[in-house]
Amino acid sequence: MEKLCLRNSVSLMTMVVIVLLPRCTLSTTSTYSRPEKLYVNCGSDSNVTYGNRTFVGDMISGGNSVSFTKKGTEAINQSGSGIYEMVRIFTSPSSYKFQLDSVGLHFVRLHFSAVSSRTQLLAARFTISATSHLKSFSLQNFNETPRVEEFLLMIDSPEFEIRFVPDHSSMAFVNAIEVFSAPDDLEIPSDSDKNLHTVYRLNVGGKKITPENDTLGRTWSLDDDFLYEKDSARNINSTQKPNYESGTVTQFTAPDFVYQTAKTMNHSSNEGVVEGMLMNVTWSFKVKSSSRHFIRVHFCDIKSESQNPDSDFYLYVNGQSRLDVKPSE
Numbered sequence: 001m002e003k004l005c006l007r008n009s010v011s012l013m014t015m016v017v018i019v020l021l022p023r024c025t026l027s028t029t030s031t032y033s034r035p036e037k038l039y040v041n042c043g044s045d046s047n048v049t050y051g052n053r054t055f056v057g058d059m060i061s062g063g064n065s066v067s068f069t070k071k072g073t074e075a076i077n078q079s080g081s082g083i084y085e086m087v088r089i090f091t092s093p094s095s096y097k098f099q100l101d102s103v104g105l106h107f108v109r110l111h112f113s114a115v116s117s118r119t120q121l122l123a124a125r126f127t128i129s130a131t132s133h134l135k136s137f138s139l140q141n142f143n144e145t146p147r148v149e150e151f152l153l154m155i156d157s158p159e160f161e162i163r164f165v166p167d168h169s170s171m172a173f174v175n176a177i178e179v180f181s182a183p184d185d186l187e188i189p190s191d192s193d194k195n196l197h198t199v200y201r202l203n204v205g206g207k208k209i210t211p212e213n214d215t216l217g218r219t220w221s222l223d224d225d226f227l228y229e230k231d232s233a234r235n236i237n238s239t240q241k242p243n244y245e246s247g248t249v250t251q252f253t254a255p256d257f258v259y260q261t262a263k264t265m266n267h268s269s270n271e272g273v274v275e276g277m278l279m280n281v282t283w284s285f286k287v288k289s290s291s292r293h294f295i296r297v298h299f300c301d302i303k304s305e306s307q308n309p310d311s312d313f314y315l316y317v318n319g320q321s322r323l324d325v326k327p328s329e
């Protein structure tokens with residue numbers, strides 16, 4: 001269990017907890033807009049729009065930018081919709097191969113939905129791995145659907161391959177795959193591992209943000225379920241667009257919606273707190289203790305305009321590392 005705690009006031013915007021994968025090399029691109037490809041509608045001979053991008057059926061994807069193992073695979077129509085209608089099933093080790101336009105930082109998203117009448121899908125157990133530093137990891141339990149696994153990988157070869165290996169007497173499947181280059185400013189500014197697997201991405205104090213409303217197709221979930229003391233904070237929001245200053249944050253760091261909502265201390269819940277004890281708001285996350293985690297916390301001061309800028313506070317992670325936050329600066 002990892003705890004994120006704000007002591008003595010104000011607004012935490014959003015946080016992302018990401019598992020680090022092993023490191024690798026990097027390259028750069030310049031001005032960014034989200035590419036129109038590669039988005040694959042697996043198991044299908046038709047195109048589908050999802051998150052404002054066209055997912056091309058893997059049976060019609062022309063050219064050689066996407067190919068897959070055909071032997072031992074099967075496409076089925078399940079009662080899902082959009083990219084979750086069709087599913088490609090693998091009964092033996094198989095892969096999708098992508099021919100990329102560039103190397104460098106890429107989003108890789110895998111979509112899984114097992115709403116099918118085939119119970120084998122719900123019970124599927126398989127391993128996924130990829131060239132360029134996606135260490136193999138196992139997947140099972142598809143009761144919660146759709147399920148999306150997202151990676152931010154530093155890809156160093158234009159030939160990118162994702163492998164699906166079913167466990168003994170089981171099967172592997174996938175509904176859709178996204179592989180597209182990411183803006184460089186999402187890169188982790190350190191010498192540590194630059195390959196990430198998203199664990200949590202939360203929009204604090206607001207609504208769930210779906211891929212349609214995020215230029216990079218990300219999903220931002222609600223933070224409420226992670227709040228340690230439900231009463232300790234309340235939601236605030238602003239209709240003003242964030243004022244991006246040149247520097248580290250750009251329009252791609254997070255959608256405007258993320259910066260327009262926040263949580264702030266609920267002072268009335270702290271009336272009984274012993275004098276001298278600092279107030280806090282704490283979020284608590286289940287994580288793998290064997291993994292290193294990258295935490296990105298976003299702050300945008302939407303509170304000070306209307307109230308006293310009493311907003312200096314400390315950010316603690318697991319009660320240890322402390323950061324002095326001055327959101328008005």
Ligand SMILES: *[C@@H]1O[C@H](CO)[C@@H](O)[C@H](O)[C@H]1NC(C)=O
Nearest residue numbers: 045046047054055056057060
């Ligand atoms: C599917 O989308 C691709 C890429 O946008 C396009 O080239 C192709 O013509 C489309 N195919 C169909 C059947 O709509």
Ligand SMILES: *[C@@H]1O[C@H](CO)[C@@H](O)[C@H](O)[C@H]1NC(C)=O
Nearest residue numbers: 034036052053212213214215
């Ligand atoms: C959807 O994608 C098109 C083409 O990339 C873009 O021009 C448009 O702004 C996008 N719409 C939204 C709501 O993101």
Ligand SMILES: *[C@@H]1O[C@H](CO)[C@@H](O)[C@H](O)[C@H]1NC(C)=O
Nearest residue numbers: 044045046077078079085086
């Ligand atoms: C899948 O099945 C549904 C219902 O039977 C049908 O309406 C739909 O057209 C099918 N989709 C494809 C891509 O075959």
Ligand SMILES: *[C@@H]1O[C@H](CO)[C@@H](O)[C@H](O)[C@H]1NC(C)=O
Nearest residue numbers: 205206207235236237238261
């Ligand atoms: C902003 O706050 C108002 C009043 O509390 C609330 O009705 C509204 O739903 C909030 N908007 C968002 C986007 O959270």
Ligand SMILES: *[C@@H]1O[C@H](CO)[C@@H](O)[C@H](O)[C@H]1NC(C)=O
Nearest residue numbers: 206207208209210212213257
């Ligand atoms: C997402 O976008 C839709 C359409 O552009 C809009 O109606 C909706 O309010 C947006 N939702 C959020 C949470 O941003």
Ligand SMILES: *[C@@H]1O[C@H](CO)[C@@H](O)[C@H](O)[C@H]1NC(C)=O
Nearest residue numbers: 230231232233234266268269
């Ligand atoms: C703030 O705290 C008070 C007292 O504990 C509680 O009644 C109220 O529901 C809390 N507000 C929120 C938004 O949680």
Ligand SMILES: *[C@@H]1O[C@H](CO)[C@@H](O)[C@H](O)[C@H]1NC(C)=O
Nearest residue numbers: 005229273278279280281319
């Ligand atoms: C946070 O505040 C609660 C009281 O609301 C207290 O029980 C808890 O020990 C505090 N946690 C930290 C890390 O200060």
